[in-house]
Amino acid sequence: MFDNKVVLTGVKPTGTPHLGNYLGAIKPAIELGKKVDKHYMFIADYHAINAEKDPLVLNQKLKEIACVYLAFGLDSNHSIFYRQSDIPEIHEITTILYAYTPKGFMNKAHAYKAAVDKNREIGKPDDDGINMGLYTYPTLMATDILAFNSDIVPVGKDQVQHVEIARDIAGAINAHYNKELLHLPTYHLAENVAVVPGIDGRKMSKSYGNVIPLFEDDKAIKKAIFSIKTDSRPMEEPKDPEGILVYEIYKSIATPEQLQEMGDGLRQGKLGYGHIKNMLLDAVINTVKDAREKYDYYMAHFDEVDAMLQQGATKARPVAIETLNRLKEAVFGR
Ligand code: TRP
Numbered sequence: 001m002f003d004n005k006v007v008l009t010g011v012k013p014t015g016t017p018h019l020g021n022y023l024g025a026i027k028p029a030i031e032l033g034k035k036v037d038k039h040y041m042f043i044a045d046y047h048a049i050n051a052e053k054d055p056l057v058l059n060q061k062l063k064e065i066a067c068v069y070l071a072f073g074l075d076s077n078h079s080i081f082y083r084q085s086d087i088p089e090i091h092e093i094t095t096i097l098y099a100y101t102p103k104g105f106m107n108k109a110h111a112y113k114a115a116v117d118k119n120r121e122i123g124k125p126d127d128d129g130i131n132m133g134l135y136t137y138p139t140l141m142a143t144d145i146l147a148f149n150s151d152i153v154p155v156g157k158d159q160v161q162h163v164e165i166a167r168d169i170a171g172a173i174n175a176h177y178n179k180e181l182l183h184l185p186t187y188h189l190a191e192n193v194a195v196v197p198g199i200d201g202r203k204m205s206k207s208y209g210n211v212i213p214l215f216e217d218d219k220a221i222k223k224a225i226f227s228i229k230t231d232s233r234p235m236e237e238p239k240d241p242e243g244i245l246v247y248e249i250y251k252s253i254a255t256p257e258q259l260q261e262m263g264d265g266l267r268q269g270k271l272g273y274g275h276i277k278n279m280l281l282d283a284v285i286n287t288v289k290d291a292r293e294k295y296d297y298y299m300a301h302f303d304e305v306d307a308m309l310q311q312g313a314t315k316a317r318p319v320a321i322e323t324l325n326r327l328k329e330a331v332f333g334r
Contacts, residue, residue, distance in 0.1 A: 007032060008040040008150035008185075010084075010141070013048050013061040017068055018211035019284065020196040020204030023252050025156065028190045030074050032154060039079040040148050040316060041069070043309075046084050046140065050133035066305050068215070071295035082312035084144065089320040094143045096327050100172045101139045105165050109138045110158070142166035147320040149183040154190055163187035177330045182323070196252045199228045201245050212249070214288045215295055225281045235272030246276045253283050 009029045017026060033039035045062055052058045062083070074081060084090060106112060112135055119128045133140075138161075145153055145166045153163050163185060170182035195203060198210030205211070212224045228246050233239060241247040241263040250262055262279055265271030271279075298305050328334075 002032070002036045002152065005036055005151040006038045006040070006149055007036045007152045007154065007188075008042075008145055008148055009033070009154055010042055010044045010047075010144055011065060011069075012044045013058070013065040015061050015206075016064050016213070016215045018204060018206065018213055019249075019253075020198070020211065022072070022214060022287075023196050026069065026072055029154060030069065030072055033074065033079040040150070041074060041079045041081050042084050042144070042312075042316070043082075044084050044141075044144065046090070047133075047137060050131055050137065063299065063302055063305070064215075066309065067295050067298035067302075068291075070298050070305065070308075071291040073291075076308040076312060080312045080315045081308055082316045083309050086310065086313035087147070087317050087320050089317070089324045090140070090143050090147060093147055093320070093324050093327060094140050096331055097139050097142055097146075097169050097173075098136070099331075100169055100176070101136075101142075101165075105168070106135055106138065109165065110161055111137055138162045138165045139169070142169050145185050146170050146182045147323045148316065149319065149323070150185045151183070152188045153185050154188045157189065160187050160189065173327075179330065181326050181330055197245060197248050199224055199245075199249075201229055212284060214284075215292060218285060221284055222281055225277050225284065228277065228280075230273040235275075236269040238269045239266045241266040244276075246273065246280055250276070250280050250283065253287055258283065 009032075011025075011029075029041065033041060043062055043065055045058070048058060048061070052061070066081075069081070070076065112130065115130050115134060116126045119126055119130075141162045142165055145163065146169075153159075153166075155163060164187070167184050167186070170184050173182055174180055174184075198204035198208055199212065200208065200210040202208050202210060213220050225246075228249070230244070230246065244266065247259075247262055247266065251259060254262070258279070262271065262276055266276065
C-alpha cells in the first residue's frame with residue numbers, strides 16, 4: 001500500500017514522551033519509515049516557537065525528541081531526518097501559499113478554535129494571547145507537507161484537518177495555474193494503533209497527569225504503575241480481566257502469551273493486583289531497556305545526532321528548493 005510512496009512524518013518537540021506517545025505515534029512512525037522507500041521525518045521546531053519562548057527549554061526538548069526517535073530505532077541512513085529550521089525555503093513557500101489560503105480556513109482550524117474557546121471560557125477576549133504563528137499554523141504545516149511532494153502523511157485524528165487544508169491549498173494553486181505544481185497529499189490514520197489508557201483510566205496524556213513515563217528511572221516508572229487504579233476485591237476472587245485497568249494497559253505492550261498468562265491468573269484467582277502490576281512493570285522496563293541506554297548515549301553525544309540532522313537537511317533541502325523554484329516560476333512568470 002505504501003510502495004513507491006513518499007511518506008512524511010512531522011513531530012513537535014514537546015518533551016520526553018510517555019508510554020502512550022510511544023505506542024500511539026513513535027513506534028508506528030518508525031515502523032512505517034522502514035517499510036517505505038522514501039521517508040521524511042522532521043522535527044517541527046518552527047511550530048514549537050509559537051508556544052515555547054525559552055530557547056534553553058526549546059533546545060532541550062528538541063534534543064530529547066531527536067534522541068528518543070533514534071533510541072527507538074529510527075534509521076537516519078534510511079529516513080531523511082531533519083530539523084524544519086534547517087530548511088529556510090519553507091518560509092518562502094509559505095508566503096506563496098498565504099496568497100492562496102482563505103483566511104476562513106485559519107478561522108476554522110481547530111488549534112486556533114480551541115484557543116479561542118479557552119479564552120471564552122475564562123472570560124477573556126477571543127484572541128487574547130494568540131499569536132500569528134498559532135493562527136497561521138496550518139499554512140506552515142501545508143508547506144512542510146507540500147515542499148517534499150508527500151503522498152502520505154500519517155497523523156492522529158487531531159491533524160486530519162490540517163492535511164486537508166494542505167490539500168485544498170495545493171488544489172487551488174494547481175487549478176489557478178492549470179498545472180500540477182504541487183503534489184496532493186493524503187492523510188493516513190493509523191488503524192489499530194493503541195490508544196493507551198492512563199493510570200486513572202482516561203486516555204494517557206501529559207495534561208491529565210496520568211502517564212507512565214519511559215525515560216525516567218525505574219523508581220518513577222514503578223511509582224506510576226503502582227498508582228494505577230484498582231478495587232478492593234481479594235486475590236482469590238476470580239475476576240474478568242476485561243475492564244481491569246492494569247490488564248488494559250498491559251494489552252498494549254504484552255505478547256499474546258504474556259497477556260494470556262495475566263488473564264488466566266485473574267480469572268482463576270491466582271494473581272492479585274500487586275502481581276499484575278509487577279508484570280506490567282517488567283514489561284514496560286523491558287520495552288525501554290535498550291532504548292534508554294541508547295537514549296542516554298545520544299543525549300551525551302548530541303554532536304553525533306546534530307550531524308545526522310544536518311545530513312538529513314542536506315538531503316531534504318534540494319527537494320524544497322525545487323518546489324520553491326517551480327512555484328516562483330509560475331507565480332512570477334519568470
Ligand atoms: N502539527 C503536528 C502536530 O502537532 C506537527 C506537524 C507540523 C506535522 N508539521 C507537520 C505533522 C507536517 C505532519 C506533517 O503533531
